Structures are given as C-alpha cells and as structure tokens.
Amino acid sequence: MGLDMYAYTVDTTTVGDGVTDVTLCESAVQISYWRKFNALHGWMEDLYRLKGGAKEDFNCTTVRLTANDLDRLEMDTGNNKLVPRNGFFFGDTTSIHPEDLESVADFVKLSRQAIAEGKAVFYDSWW
Numbered sequence: 001m002g003l004d005m006y007a008y009t010v011d012t013t014t015v016g017d018g019v020t021d022v023t024l025c026e027s028a029v030q031i032s033y034w035r036k037f038n039a040l041h042g043w044m045e046d047l048y049r050l051k052g053g054a055k056e057d058f059n060c061t062t063v064r065l066t067a068n069d070l071d072r073l074e075m076d077t078g079n080n081k082l083v084p085r086n087g088f089f090f091g092d093t094t095s096i097h098p099e100d101l102e103s104v105a106d107f108v109k110l111s112r113q114a115i116a117e118g119k120a121v122f123y124d125s126w127w
Helices: 038-050 067-078 098-116
Strands: 004-011 029-035 063-065 119-126
Touching: 004 038, 004 098, 029 098, 038 063, 038 067, 038 098, 038 119, 063 067, 067 098, 098 119
Parallel strands: none
Antiparallel strands: 004 029, 004 119, 063 119
16 A cells, blocks of 8 residues: 555546546546655645645545646756655655656656647546
C-alpha cells in the first residue's frame, strides 16, 4: 500500500468546465504515474484548495491543471518549492529524488501538448 498518483487527459467536451472533483470517464488516458512522491501530491492538494476544492481528505480526488498551473508547477519545481509532506503511506518525507523532478518535467511537457490538442489534464491519487 502507498500513495499512487496519476495524471490523465480527457476530451474537454467530456468534462466541461469542471475544475475539481471530476469523475474521470472511460475515455481518460493516463499520461503520468508517480509512487509516493508526496511533495508533488502536496503541491496538487494546495492547487485543489486554491481552486475551491472542499473535500476534507485529498484522496481519490481530482484537480484540473491549466497552462498557468503547469507554468507555476514548472517554476516551483525549478525553485525547489516542492516540499515533502507527511501522510498515511506517503513514503520518504525528508527528500525529493532527482528522477521525481525529471518526471515532473516530462509531465509538464505532455500536459502542455495535450492542452494544445484541446484536452483537459487532471491529477488524481489513491492510497
């Protein structure tokens, strides 16, 4: 058991203007996966709250990322602003591994491409 994290693309006509707590459909395509990258999960939870997400527990909860969100994520990653977080089955809470940071860069690139193609990008997690 542990923190499993996913990013999906979905056709925007399927999800409309949904920003948080969107139920992903069968047409969702996974573009990224992380395991116990709690600093990224914390960043996504902060984004969820910023966008008005109200669920108390940020588990099995989606948040949509826009081009501006991706810019901020890229900047925060480059400026060491991803902070490890404590949590149930969250793994190492003292450091961030270089390969995790590389995976964020890959995710941002894929997400920008998807948005340019008219798709929506969502983050989801489960533990």
